[in-house]
Amino acid sequence: MMSAPGRGSALLRSSQRVCSQCTRPAAPRIRTTPPIPRSLPSPAILPLTSRRYYAAEATAATPVSQPTSPPPVSTTTAPEPSPSPGSQYRIKSGLILTRPPLLTRDPTPFETAFYLYQKRLNERLTAPFRRAFYFKPDTATDLDFGIKLEERHGVPAKDIGRYNPRSRMGWNDEVLVGSTTSTREHMMDRLLRDAELRVSEDGEPVAADERVPVERPMPRRTEADDKGDVRRLDRALDRTLYLVVRRGGEGEGAAWEFPTGPVRTEEMLHETAARVLSESAGVNMNTWIVGRVPVAHHVVKPVLGGGGDASSVLQPGEKTFFLKGRIMAGQADLAGNKHGLTDFKWLTDEELQEVLSEDYYHSVRGMMELR
């Protein structure tokens, strides 16, 4: 529920839909370096009067001495006083490049059984098939259909097994436990056998050895699946694949992560992400970055000097904002990459969990798809 900024609290108080807490003007908030909790943080509920969806007043809220005047444009003037080292973070932009699933998911056994059950009920409840409507009598296709109908024992439907709803045994529409009539393999076999032509164009039946078999569809498990080749993109076609790269050589120092790079001053997040991708994995990939909004973020706190003294920073903090990208064609190529990357993999989200560090995976797991 959005409220336009600048709406006075008097107006809100009279509105019945706003609770009394929200109509009270904002209490002054003391801002320290916000600790990032492990669980997904819920933003502090500000009163509606001071709740804004942009950061126009953000500078007013920080207690540190940041100048309220706009920062100097020319480079000759002295730089503005830096805030305390503890609140300085390096900003990085990363790209989570996904290959969405190319196949539908496997149906559960219940689903396949249910669909067969429904098809048989449908056969009982709908008008009977009228051959004369679909096939002109004494044409080649009509003769072809006639042959196949006889082989199916008079059942026009190809995928329900042997069932006639208008016979004496029409009540017996349920298949027995263990029946293979509902399975995909059985159905596909029947459909492909039915697709063969049994009558030639001039009406002559085609002999058994002359029947041309129809091209079978490709299997759902590809060669890459069988070999377990994690660098190929035709593996796990019913799952989403994510690109991860390894920084540093093999061994203990190596870290698997998404392609990331620091954001330059003149850049925006999505520009950095595009640049980092082309620098890391090459340009021979047809990709699309989804908008400008980050889908996940990962924060590494700065490592401060000993003795509780916040002024010495051993290692600056990092805030990485990930954007989502989709790949449509091509392959990653790390030759000549500028980020010292040595290897890449396309992994599903379970495999990612094994390869990424725990807190890193925790930060990005919210953006993952169902499969």
Next chain:
Amino acid sequence: MSFYLPSLRGHASRFLTRPATLTSTPFFSPPTTATTSTQCLFAPSTRAVAFSTTPSPLAPPNAKNKGTGKPGKPGAGGKLKPGSKPAKKKGKGKGKGGEEQIDPRFINMMRHLAVLSPKRIPPPLRMGRNRHLRHWTIHRAWLLFRRRERDARERNLQRQYQSMHAAMEELRLTSGPGTRDEGYLYRVATEKKGVYGLHGVPIEYARAQTETPARVAWNHDWKR
């Protein structure tokens, strides 16, 4: 008001379990429509083709025979044996001496649609107690399955939204790279430049999910 004796051939009980409206005469023209005087012997066609725009060889006889037809047997509405021609047509054919032959494709189609008449649609199912219990169980299981799928989908969307929201909140409180002030990156991220409009989404490369993959599942050799 036209009446007809419901035929007791076949399963008489099917009329008892159906709602009353189906046993009345929905396909017969009520007195208010223009085709009152004509009785169409193809049951579902009366209202549908009363103001037909199909060319004359295919048009039903009613469109041309307004006002000339005598009230035929309303009870025969939709009742077509496969081999017989409707009485009205026969009379018309005889009378005109075969000048206007009805297109056999039209007859074929009307016979196909005649199955929609109340007498010909299959009766509702009747099941014994245990059979019905099995059906009820299957139905409940299916609803439960769909609910679980739906809930999982919604939870996933919620997770994705919250991840984005948390990232944007963090961004809003971040002082940008170098000299950028707090929230600069947030503000430029919320701009909608290039998001909508003609080239916002590359739908040329969109591909629906299929049951089996293409012969070449993925083009690894794509070059810019």
